[in-house]
Structures are given as structure tokens and as C-alpha cells.
Amino acid sequence: MIRVGVVTFPGSLDDEDAARAVRLAGLEAVPLWHASDSLAGVDAVILPGGFSYGDYLRCGAIARFSPVMDSVIDAANAGMPVLGICNGFQVLCESHLLPGAMIRNAGRTFVCKDQSLRVEATDTAWTNAFAPGAEISIVLKNGEGNYQAAPDTLRMLEDTGRIVFRYLGNPNGSANDIAGISNERGNVVGLMPHPEHNVDPLVASSLDGLPFFASLAAVLARA
Numbered sequence: 001m002i003r004v005g006v007v008t009f010p011g012s013l014d015d016e017d018a019a020r021a022v023r024l025a026g027l028e029a030v031p032l033w034h035a036s037d038s039l040a041g042v043d044a045v046i047l048p049g050g051f052s053y054g055d056y057l058r059c060g061a062i063a064r065f066s067p068v069m070d071s072v073i074d075a076a077n078a079g080m081p082v083l084g085i086c087n088g089f090q091v092l093c094e095s096h097l098l099p100g101a102m103i104r105n106a107g108r109t110f111v112c113k114d115q116s117l118r119v120e121a122t123d124t125a126w127t128n129a130f131a132p133g134a135e136i137s138i139v140l141k142n143g144e145g146n147y148q149a150a151p152d153t154l155r156m157l158e159d160t161g162r163i164v165f166r167y168l169g170n171p172n173g174s175a176n177d178i179a180g181i182s183n184e185r186g187n188v189v190g191l192m193p194h195p196e197h198n199v200d201p202l203v204a205s206s207l208d209g210l211p212f213f214a215s216l217a218a219v220l221a222r223a
């Protein structure tokens, strides 16, 4: 059985939802505690949403120094699929696994809504089950979701096809409408919206989160 580690930091909120989405895709969810220095032999890792360390300093800035992150960084650099959702995306940027940084939303309010996105890249471990250019709607809920990077970094992301999701109707001021990006190899993806909240018809207005986890299952089944 394919095993997907879901990290819990102090202040994580959506680790249980991420684990549930993993199970719905027919994969095994393995809890990984932030203070552990082992990845327990998992095949992929999810850094979930939430408020790690109370969002002190900057969102994700302290979680990046949790012992488990040393192992996550090594595994990601060796090609393991890693998905950072919202606070997890912030941790990936703070870890320098992904470039750029998140600042406070334009308007300086916490935004919580269903958000339309366009899937711009389907050659990643987490988006291969989408049709190129697919328009999807998933939950967005954060205070620091305004993605910014230096002009040459933005140009590099554009030129190399590493912008994975773009907002349709920019909710927070993100540069180039960026909602999610990948690393060069496409195994590491971070996005601000929450696919793990869009997997169950009982509570979600769309099931557009399911292909993220189906994409991972497909990639690992081929490996």
C-alpha cells in the first residue's frame, strides 16, 4: 500500500482532513509528528494547512526549523512527492524548496471562500489527473496568501511552466495571479487553496480536490 505522511506541527489545523483525503484516494495516511527526525518510510509527504506556531514571525517561519523538515527537505530534493497546502505552502517557501514568499492579503483581511482557479500545469506529481487548463473551485482560507517574488523569479516561473495554479479573480494581490507553483522537477507543489476540503459531497460544494490525490496515486503506482 502506498503510504503518505501527513505532518502535524503545533498549530496545524487541517492534518486530519488531509489524512482523510489520502484515505479516500485509496492510500494509507501516516501521521508524522513535527519533532520526529524520521519519515517512517513514507512514499510522499503532505504539509497541511493551519497556524503552525501561532503564525508568529511569519507564517511557516518557525515550522521550517522543526526536526522533521530536515528529512522532508532531503526527501524532496531526492524526488519524493511533497504537497504543501496553505500553511504548508508557506513552510515550503520558508524552507526554500519553493521560491518566493507570502505576505498579508491585499485588503489585510482573512479571506475565506470558494475560489475559482485554472490548472496551468499538469506535469506535476499532484496535478497529472487534471485536464490542462481545467477550471476548478476549491476552498481558500488564509490571512497571508499574497504570493510575491522578485521579478526575475516570476519570469523564471512563467518561462519554465512552474506556475501550477492561477486565481480566476485575484482574491489577495498575488503576483501574476499565482495560487500555486512547483519546483523544477514537479515533485514539490505548494498552493494556497485547500484541495483536502473538496473531497466529500456532504460538506463540499465541489469535488475538485480529489484529482490531487488521484494524481499522486497514479504517479506512485507507476514508480
Ligand SMILES: NC(=O)CC[C@H](N)C(=O)O
Pocket (backbone or CB within 6 Å): 048, 049, 050, 051, 052, 055, 059, 085, 086, 087, 088, 141, 142, 143, 144, 145
Ligand atoms: N489555512 C491556512 O493554512 C492558513 C495559513 C496561515 N495561518 C494564514 O492565515 O495565512
